[in-house]
Amino acid sequence: MDDLTLAQQLADVADSISMRYFSAGSIATQSKPDGSPVTVADRAVEQAIRSRLANARPQNCWVGEEFGTHGNATRRWVIDPIDGTSNFCTGRAEWSTLLAVEVDGEVLTGVISAPALQRRWWASRTTGAWTSTCLDGQFGPNQALTVTRTDTLSEATVVIWPVADWVPTQRLARANTLLARCADGGPLSDWAGACQGAMLVAAGQADIFLHLTAGPWDIAAAVPIVEEAGGQFSDLHKGRSISSGAAVFTNGRLHEPVLDFLGHE
Numbered sequence: 001m002d003d004l005t006l007a008q009q010l011a012d013v014a015d016s017i018s019m020r021y022f023s024a025g026s027i028a029t030q031s032k033p034d035g036s037p038v039t040v041a042d043r044a045v046e047q048a049i050r051s052r053l054a055n056a057r058p059q060n061c062w063v064g065e066e067f068g069t070h071g072n073a074t075r076r077w078v079i080d081p082i083d084g085t086s087n088f089c090t091g092r093a094e095w096s097t098l099l100a101v102e103v104d105g106e107v108l109t110g111v112i113s114a115p116a117l118q119r120r121w122w123a124s125r126t127t128g129a130w131t132s133t134c135l136d137g138q139f140g141p142n143q144a145l146t147v148t149r150t151d152t153l154s155e156a157t158v159v160i161w162p163v164a165d166w167v168p169t170q171r172l173a174r175a176n177t178l179l180a181r182c183a184d185g186g187p188l189s190d191w192a193g194a195c196q197g198a199m200l201v202a203a204g205q206a207d208i209f210l211h212l213t214a215g216p217w218d219i220a221a222a223v224p225i226v227e228e229a230g231g232q233f234s235d236l237h238k239g240r241s242i243s244s245g246a247a248v249f250t251n252g253r254l255h256e257p258v259l260d261f262l263g264h265e
Contacts, residue, residue, distance in 0.1 A: 003101045003109045004124045006056055011113035011120065012137040013052060014045045014097040018082055019115050027089050039089060042066050045081035045097060053077055065217045075103045078242070080217035084195055093117050096195040100220035107242065110221035114195045121145070121199050121225050129202055129228035145202045145229035147251035153178070153261070156207040156254055158185035159197040167212045171236075171246070174262050175210050181261070182208070198222035198249040202229040207254055210262075211247040219247045236262060 021027055021041035046064045053062050061071035064079035077099065082088050084095030093116035101109040109124040113134065120139070123129035133140035150156050160175045179185050185206065188197045197209035202225050211219060219242045223233045232252040235244035238259060250258055 001056070002124075004111070004122065004127065007099045007101065007109055007111040008122065010049050010052055010099055011097055011111050013048050014081065014099075015113055015115035015134075015137070017041065017045050017048055018088070018095075018097065022088060022091075022116055025091075038066065039082070039085060041088070042082045042085060046079055049077075049079055049081065049099070063216065065215060074105075075101070077101055078107075078217050078220040080215075080221070083218060087195075094193065094195040098196070098217060098221040100223070102220060102242070106240070107220050107223040110224045112196055112199060112221050112225065117193055117195060119195075121196075121202065123225040123228040125224060125228070127228075129225045131199075131203065145225065146204055147201060147226070147229050147231040148204045148207050149253065150207045150251060151253040153181050153254065153257055154183060156182045156185075157205075158182045158208040158210065159188050159191065159194075159200055159206045160185070160210045160212060161188035161197050162212060163187045171212055171262075175212060178208075178210075178258065178261050196222060198226050198233075198247075201231050201249045201251060202226045204229075204251075207251050208258055209249040210258075211249070213245060214247055215245075216242040222247075222249060234259065 027039050043066050046066045061073040061076035063069040080098035083098050088095040096112050096114040099111045100107050111122040113120045118133050118135045120134040121131045129145040130142045132142050158179055200206035201209050226249045232255040233249050235241045236246050
């Protein structure tokens, strides 16, 4: 079984668990040391994915937001069991499970599944980038993802996230200055039905997404999806690390101007 097929199956498993909790209503939360929320659903989803990987890919490494790293292989699975836990807890549909496969430092496969939105996005380096409706593991027609052709900041739409007090002050200030320079945009929460800002770029609904603070599990799955849709990813230093704490996703044409504007902090 190839990685993309397995990732899709893992997403089906995750959807069935997360939707069971989501449909039940009120979900108790705890605060992690960094102040972000976590629920029993986050942990149940990640445990189920890890259990499946232990059988299907025992020689691989995997790293998840809730339970850290297992193994030290150069082929690793990167897992965010529920991205958007705050929305999940309050009954909003904008949350998702993120799954990625990284080999020797390059993310080759990504799947993002948003079951409450009945939507899934995926890509690998051999299949292109796609999205479809997805309900109980049943897909609608596949739609190819394509970025915009906007080539000037003054005409661009930029999405930023998060806009919270834990974002480094200078970084958030530069992002807001960029926002003022562009034609349109704002926080990710302004987009109804959007669970991951990079998917707005991949789908041609925005030109730029700045993920201002993020772990590798927040970033990894989006990398092949955006790039196979014709866009570009980097960290703030023009590198390709998913572990630098932030990410820039663009339609490609605007990538250098965005990084120049941000100052390669």
